[in-house]
Amino acid sequence: MMECWQCGKPAQGICRFCGRAVCKEHCSTMPFILTIYVGENNTPKAVVVADALWCGVCKPQPEPIEMPEIY
Ligand SMILES: [Zn+2]
Ligand SMILES: [Zn+2]
Numbered sequence: 001m002m003e004c005w006q007c008g009k010p011a012q013g014i015c016r017f018c019g020r021a022v023c024k025e026h027c028s029t030m031p032f033i034l035t036i037y038v039g040e041n042n043t044p045k046a047v048v049v050a051d052a053l054w055c056g057v058c059k060p061q062p063e064p065i066e067m068p069e070i071y
Contacts, residue, residue: 005055015055022055030054 002011004023011021016032032052039045054060 016052017060018058
């Protein structure tokens with residue numbers, strides 16, 4: 001049984017962003033960007049989940065960040 005990251009009660013869900021477990025009381029929601037692509041007229045578009053579960057602790061970046069060290 002997983003416990004809430006914040007209070008230690010039984011967790012109801014997992015943060016979409018960092019994977020922490022949280023209870024109903026402490027979870028929040030936040031838009032989650034699934035993917036970004038370039039649409040017509042070279043306009044960047046994002047596929048977003050509007051209310052992805054968020055633990056309220058981590059700080060998701062609004063945009064993908066560059067990680068050159070991976071390559
Ligand atoms: Zn909690
Ligand atoms: Zn989180």
